[in-house]
Amino acid sequence: METVRAAEAELMARLPEGTLMQRAAAGLAATCARLLTGRRGRVYGSRVTVLAGSGDNGGDALYAGAALARRGARVTAVLLVPEKAHPGGLAALRAARGRVTVEQEVGLADFSRADLVLDGIVGIGGRGGLRPEAQPYARAARRGAVVAVDLPSGVDADTGEVPGVALRADVTVCFGTYKPGLLIDPGASYAGAVQLVGIGLEPPAAEVTALQHADVAALLPVPGAESDKYRRGVVGVAAGSATYPGAALLAVAGALHGGAGAVRYVGTAAEEVVRRFPEVLVTEGGPAGAGRVQAWVVGPGGGEGVRQALAEALASDVPVLVDADGLTELGRLGPDALAGRTAPTLLTPHTGEAARLLAGAGGGTPPAADDLAASRLATARRLAADYRATVLLKGSTTVVADPGGAVRVNPTGTSWLATAGSGDVLAGLAGSLLAAGLAPLDAASAAAYLHGLAGREAAGEPGAPTTALAVAGALPAVWRAVRTP
Structure with a gap:
């Protein structure tokens, strides 16, 4: 968040004192007024509690509270650090006939019965979770909506980590630019619905980005008049085993909808694959004897044959996506297995597989998967650096990191994708985009985006259990939706 603070300082130097805070407070108050009107029909007479910490974050909340008080809301500000309360915001609230308290019992009582709570406890500079004086508010019962000022208090703005107790918001109003911690689990x-308020900030290029429809549409391969199946790319899929033949079918299903012109399959499930997908090219043996492809997908349900398949694919001069059993084998081999590669490598682990990869890189005991899930951004970055490969870390928030430092988070995921075989579909889809010519960062990001949309499409609204094959079947519809202006 140092870049955001520097941009704020540069802007404040060009504006009259207090202008930036007034812009932020005005946008915050407008959002709160809309919420109150939607819930109660009006702002007048609403109970509003402002949890005000120290510094500018508390000032934003106090000024917004003052604006609501001028519209007839009954506003109480609870000063959690009274000696550091923002003097201008405090004066504005008192001038608007707002009430101020420093007593914990009074504050908790107001919090529990408020129609709306403004969380201005900690801003983007906060670290280490909520302080003891604020923790009771994270645990207390409430009836109204909580609106976080720029960031839910207790959430790390840079990483999305929650190292201790944090306040859960229904809406987060962020100023100038989205903070990474609002995008990553x-x-x-904890953020709820996120609303961006423009304050005239011009931050530098973001360290973490999230693609939208237009971004993905610009990446997706579209055949031209001179295209044939080979010019569009051929993706090789080495997947499945006697124990997991379905993994081959699902990886192939994802690959068929991923933009490449043809899919070439090698593995023990050839008969099942051709019966289900007669358009697939089948080759006996491993990747080394399969003929020319533009990318390989290795590992889904690979079982006992994955060691040889991975070695042959990595020896090729085309991009290789490594998933599932292939990642377990790569973790055993360590980063040296990729050291001589001239073509890019894309790794697609969940946190359990990430733990094995990190153990392979460090030679120690695998870290706990839960710990890695709690620090998703750091985990993806570390894997990308250790293996000099692009990493798509799957989970509640999918994070894509490349060895050059670029990071993207996927905004389309759904919990309905937590179903057997979903990752196999994603691997095939991403591998096909690689074969179609996309760079690993783009292929992984676009695949995660489409996969998330397909999961939503397959689950329907408001959502119901779905299957991985249904997710693969939904890919053409979401591909069309993304490319529709």
Whole structure:
């Protein structure tokens, strides 16, 4: 968040004192007024509690509280650090006939019965979770909506980590630019609906980005008049085993909808694959004897044959996506297995597989998967650096990191994708985009985006259990939707 603070300082130097805070407070108050009107029909007479910490974050909340008080809301500000309360915001609230308290019992009582709570406890500079004086508010019962000021208090703005107790918001109003912690779990799950308020900020290029429809549409391969199946790319899929033949079918299903012109399958499930997908090219043996492809997908349900398949694919001069059993084998081999590659490698682990990869890189005991899930951004970055490969870390928030430092988070995921075989579909889809010519960062990001949309499409609204094959079947519809202006 140092870049955001620097941009704020540069802007404040060009504006009259207090202008930036007034812009932020005005946008915050407008959002709160809309919420109150939607819930109660009006702002007048609403109970509003402002949890005000120190510094500018508390000032934003106090000024917004003052604006609501001028519209007839009954506003109480609870000063959690009274000696550091923002003097201008405090004066504005008192001038608007707002009430101020420093007593914990009074504050908790107001919090529990408020129609709306403004969380201005900690801003983007906060670290280490909520302080003891604020923790009771994270645990207390409430009846109204909580609106976080720029970031839910207790969430790390840079990483989305929640190192201690945090306040869960229904809406987060962020100023100038989205903070990474609002996009990455576990922090994202505390943010609720996120509303961006423009304050004239011009931050530098973001360290973490999230693609939208237009971004993905620009990446998706579209055949031209001179295209044939080979010019569009051929993706090789080495997947499945006697124990997991379905993994081959699902990876192939994802690959068929991923933009490449043809899919070439090698593995023990050839008969099942051709019966289900007669358009697939089948080759006996492993990747080394399969003929020319533009990318390989290795590992889904690979079982006992994955060691040889991975070695042959990595020896090729085309991009290789490694998933599932292939990642377990790569974790055993360590980063040296990729050291001589001239073509890119894309790794698609969940946190359990990430733990094995990190153990392979460090030679130690695998870290706990839960710990890695709690620090998703750091985990993806570390894997990308250790293996010099692009990493798509699957989970409640999918994070894509490349060895050059670029990071993207996927905004389309759904919990209905937590179903057997979903990752096999994603692997085939991403591998097909690689074969169609996309760079690993783009292929992984676009695949995660489409996969998330397909999961939503397959589950329907408001959502119901679905299957991985249904997710693969929904890919053409969401591909068309993304490319529709």
